[in-house]
Amino acid sequence: MGSGGVRAVGVAALACVLAQPALASRSSSSAQQHRLWVEAQGRTLHQQRSSLAEVARKAMPAVVSITTRTAAPEGATAGAEDEPQKGIGSGFIIHPDGYILTSAHVVAGADSVSISVLNARGEAEEYEAAVVGEDERTDFALLKIDAPRKLPVLKLATAERVQVADWIVVIGNPFGLAHSVTVGVVSYKGRTDITPNGHDADFDYLQTDASINPGNSGGPVLDLQGEVVAIANAVNVTGQGIGFAIPIDIAKAVLPQLKEHGRVRRGWLGISVADWSPELADSLNLSRRQHGIVVTDVVAGSPADEAGLRVGDLISGLDGKPLSRAHALRWAMSTRQEGHSVGLHVRRDTKRFAVRVRLGNPPPEVPSPSQVAQAKGTPPAAPPSTLGASVEDLLAEADPGTHSNPLGAFIRSVQPDSVLGRAGLTPGDVVFQVNAADVSGRDELVGKLDALGPGSPVALTVRRGGKTLDLAFKKP
Known part of the structure; x- marks a missing residue:
C-alpha cells in the first residue's frame, strides 16, 4: 500500500474517532429533551389537577342541596305510603339576596322546598324556599330564600366557552350525598336527538362523562375558570359515563321572565x-x-x-x-x-x-289524559310504587283516539327525582310494554317490574299524546 493509501486510512480513522463524541452528544441531547418533555407534561397535569381542586373549593359555598316534600296522593292506604314523599336535588346561588337556580323537575309538585347552604364555617344552614318561577319546557326553576346575610354566588358564563375534551367540574347532591364533586370532560356538544327527561327540547344538550346521578339535577357544571357553563340534568341509566347538561345560555334566556312573571310568556307563530x-x-x-x-x-x-x-x-x-x-x-x-x-x-x-x-298568544294546551280522567271522575290512583309513580288501569276515555288498543297502564303521578321520574316518565303517560312484552293494565305493569331483579335493565314503551317513546333505566 502506498503512502497515499496510508494517509486515506488515517484520515478515515480520525473521522470515526471525531464522530463518536458527536453521536454521543446527540444521544445525550435527545435523552435530555425527552426528560424535559416528560417533566413538562407532569407539571401540566399537576396544574390541571390543582385548577380542578381550586374550582371545586371556591364554588362549594354557592352550591346548595334541595329537599322537597309532597303530600301522599288522596286515597293512599294507611301506613308508610301515606307519609309525605321526599325528593332530592341540587341548585346554586346566582344572587347574593338568595336567588337559586335549579331544575324544574326537582321542585315540580312539591308542597315544601328546603335548602341546605354552607356557612363560612362549613356548617349546613337550613332555609325554607319559595318557588319564584318555573318553566317545564326548559326544565328550569328559580327559588328564593331569606338569609340574614349576603350569600356567595356563582357567575353564569356561556357554554360556548367549553369545547369537546375540555375539563369540567360537577357539584351536587347525588343520592343525598351533599356537595359531592365529580370531574370529567365535555364528550359532545349539540345533542338534539335525545329526550333525557321524556320532553322534546328546543335546544342542544351538552354531553359529559362526569358522573351525574339522581340528586345531581339542578347542580352546576363549571369550567376551569369556576364559572357555570351548564346545569346537570339527566343521566343515561343504561350506560356508563353518559350524562347530559343544559347549556347555561338557555337558563339566562328565561331567568328574567321567571323572576318577573313566575313563568315564561312565549309568543306563538302557528x-x-x-x-x-x-x-x-x-x-x-x-x-x-x-x-x-x-x-x-x-x-x-x-x-x-x-x-x-x-x-x-x-x-x-x-x-x-x-x-x-x-x-x-x-x-x-x-x-x-x-x-x-x-x-x-x-x-x-x-x-x-x-x-x-x-307573534300571537299561544292557544290553550290540549288537556292531558290525566286531566281528562280527573274531569270524568276517575277513581283515586293506586299508591306510588317503590319506583316512584302512581299507576292505574287505562280507561278508554282517558286516552281518546291515540291507540286502537285501549290496554295499558296509566301514570297518574310521578315522584320528582324518583327512578321512573329520572327515566323520563311523566303524569299522563300510558305504558303499554315492558321489555317488549305487552302490558294490559296496572297489575301487569307492577308485576313485571317486581319480577325483575336489582340492576336489571328496563325498557318501557310509552304513549304520550300522539307519540310513542322508549324510556330505559336500571332497576335499583
Whole structure:
C-alpha cells in the first residue's frame, strides 16, 4: 500500500474517532429533551389537577342541596305510603339576596322546598324556599330564600366557552350525598336527538362523562375558570359515563321572565317545522336541490297563516341571521313574547322573499289524559310504587283516539327525582310494554317490574299524546 493509501486510512480513522463524541452528544441531547418533555407534561397535569381542586373549593359555598316534600296522593292506604314523599336535588346561588337556580323537575309538585347552604364555617344552614318561577319546557326553576346575610354566588358564563375534551367540574347532591364533586370532560356538544327527561327540547344538550346521578339535577357544571357553563340534568341509566347538561345560555334566556312573571310568556307563530330530508322533500313534492327548515303544518287563523306562510315553504333565516335547524327556529320563537315582530326569510319554489309576522298568544294546551280522567271522575290512583309513580288501569276515555288498543297502564303521578321520574316518565303517560312484552293494565305493569331483579335493565314503551317513546333505566 502506498503512502497515499496510508494517509486515506488515517484520515478515515480520525473521522470515526471525531464522530463518536458527536453521536454521543446527540444521544445525550435527545435523552435530555425527552426528560424535559416528560417533566413538562407532569407539571401540566399537576396544574390541571390543582385548577380542578381550586374550582371545586371556591364554588362549594354557592352550591346548595334541595329537599322537597309532597303530600301522599288522596286515597293512599294507611301506613308508610301515606307519609309525605321526599325528593332530592341540587341548585346554586346566582344572587347574593338568595336567588337559586335549579331544575324544574326537582321542585315540580312539591308542597315544601328546603335548602341546605354552607356557612363560612362549613356548617349546613337550613332555609325554607319559595318557588319564584318555573318553566317545564326548559326544565328550569328559580327559588328564593331569606338569609340574614349576603350569600356567595356563582357567575353564569356561556357554554360556548367549553369545547369537546375540555375539563369540567360537577357539584351536587347525588343520592343525598351533599356537595359531592365529580370531574370529567365535555364528550359532545349539540345533542338534539335525545329526550333525557321524556320532553322534546328546543335546544342542544351538552354531553359529559362526569358522573351525574339522581340528586345531581339542578347542580352546576363549571369550567376551569369556576364559572357555570351548564346545569346537570339527566343521566343515561343504561350506560356508563353518559350524562347530559343544559347549556347555561338557555337558563339566562328565561331567568328574567321567571323572576318577573313566575313563568315564561312565549309568543306563538302557528307553524310546525322539521329539518329538511330527501324523504320529507319527496313527500311534499319539493325539489331536492332546495334546502332549509321545512314548514310541515300551518294552523288556520294563526299569525303564520295570516302572514301567508304555506306548507312546503323553506325558512332559511330569522331577523337577518341564517338558520338551518328546526329546533333552532323553535327555540328562537320560544324566547320571544306575544306581540314581538319577527322577520322570516322564506323560499317557495324558485322565489325568495321576506315576511314579517307578529307573534300571537299561544292557544290553550290540549288537556292531558290525566286531566281528562280527573274531569270524568276517575277513581283515586293506586299508591306510588317503590319506583316512584302512581299507576292505574287505562280507561278508554282517558286516552281518546291515540291507540286502537285501549290496554295499558296509566301514570297518574310521578315522584320528582324518583327512578321512573329520572327515566323520563311523566303524569299522563300510558305504558303499554315492558321489555317488549305487552302490558294490559296496572297489575301487569307492577308485576313485571317486581319480577325483575336489582340492576336489571328496563325498557318501557310509552304513549304520550300522539307519540310513542322508549324510556330505559336500571332497576335499583
